[in-house]
Amino acid sequence: MTDPQDAIDAQSEVRRRERDERVYEHTAGDVQEGVPFVGAGPGDPGLLTVTGKELVEDADLVVHAGSLVNSELLDEYCDDAELVNSVGKDLEELVPLMRDAYEDDRNVVRLHSGDPAIYGAALEQMDALEHADVPTYFVPGVTSAFAASATLRTQLTLNETANHVAFTRPQGKTLDPEEDHIGEFVEMGDVTTCIYLGTHAVGETMDRLLDEGHDPDTPVTVVYHASWPDEEIIEGTVETIGEKLEDAGYRASAMVIIGQAGTGAGYERSYLYGDWANSGPNDSETEADD
Numbered sequence: 001m002t003d004p005q006d007a008i009d010a011q012s013e014v015r016r017r018e019r020d021e022r023v024y025e026h027t028a029g030d031v032q033e034g035v036p037f038v039g040a041g042p043g044d045p046g047l048l049t050v051t052g053k054e055l056v057e058d059a060d061l062v063v064h065a066g067s068l069v070n071s072e073l074l075d076e077y078c079d080d081a082e083l084v085n086s087v088g089k090d091l092e093e094l095v096p097l098m099r100d101a102y103e104d105d106r107n108v109v110r111l112h113s114g115d116p117a118i119y120g121a122a123l124e125q126m127d128a129l130e131h132a133d134v135p136t137y138f139v140p141g142v143t144s145a146f147a148a149s150a151t152l153r154t155q156l157t158l159n160e161t162a163n164h165v166a167f168t169r170p171q172g173k174t175l176d177p178e179e180d181h182i183g184e185f186v187e188m189g190d191v192t193t194c195i196y197l198g199t200h201a202v203g204e205t206m207d208r209l210l211d212e213g214h215d216p217d218t219p220v221t222v223v224y225h226a227s228w229p230d231e232e233i234i235e236g237t238v239e240t241i242g243e244k245l246e247d248a249g250y251r252a253s254a255m256v257i258i259g260q261a262g263t264g265a266g267y268e269r270s271y272l273y274g275d276w277a278n279s280g281p282n283d284s285e286t287e288a289d290d
């Protein structure tokens with residue numbers, strides 16, 4: 001097998017020169033030739049897309065993201081498939097596993113949690129497979145930030161309080177301190193900051209925000225296991241949430257939402273169903289909202 005980094009570099013080089021023809025031949029949601037990288041959604045099997053469900057039901061081999069994919073979903077839909085947990089396996093192990101199964105004419109599905117395009121490390125697996133002449137494609141899923149906002153009965157964007165959304169993660173093994181932009185998002189004031197992969201570091205993240213002089217009363221809402229039966233909501237502020245989360249004992253699998261939108265309070269009615277309602281069908285900003 002080609003070294004995975006060499007495969008990534010080679011595929012990147014091809015991509016730099018020209019767009020893959022398949023980009024124009026297919027729309028998202030099309031079932032295509034090859035190994036689908038399917039978003040399993042946040043946990044509840046009902047939040048898997050119809051296409052995703054059909055693909056896993058037909059699969060002979062499902063390589064899944066371990067405890068982040070609800071076992072209920074695997075039990076319900078992947079009855080006949082061989083199941084392989086990807087946790088603890090490197091590309092050198094995963095890629096030949098999927099390639100060999102595909103070459104043996106088995107239906108292979110790579111099942112990521114949430115949406116594979118968000119902190120999923122999917123593209124590197126796809127590039128390594130494509131480099132080995134195994135075609136691949138994405139099937140999107142519901143990312144956990146969207147499940148958390150549904151649980152909280154709020155929107156991540158709200159007129160006046162939250163004009164932007166940031167999907168981010170805190171500094172740690174992957175991000176150097178200067179690559180951690182959480183403080184900058186909070187500073188902007190009208191951004192809903194959704195922190196992935198940061199449950200274990202909420203205390204440190206909040207301490208940094210306090211040291212940087214951010215408002216200690218800024219709301220922070222944590223949703224553990226959004227859409228799972230043991231889902232839990234912990235509400236606090238930049239000042240209080242660290243201790244509350246420590247008391248709750250969660251170190252993983254939670255969405256941390258900083259900003260007023262997490263509470264759903266204090267927003268203004270939109271223009272869409274106000275002044276713009278009768279402004280005619282060609283208003284592009286009206287079209288952009290719904």
Ligand SMILES: C[S@@+](CC[C@H](N)C(=O)[O-])C[C@H]1O[C@@H](n2cnc3c(N)ncnc32)[C@H](O)[C@@H]1O
Pocket residue numbers: 042043068112113114115116117118119120142143144145147148195196197198199223224225226227228252253254255256
């Ligand atoms: C490796 S990332 C994968 C994210 C995934 N691709 C997505 O779109 O949700 C794992 C992180 O996603 C978040 N996460 C995943 N599932 C979750 C859920 N059901 N509820 C809350 N957060 C979740 C947690 O922050 C976790 O640390």
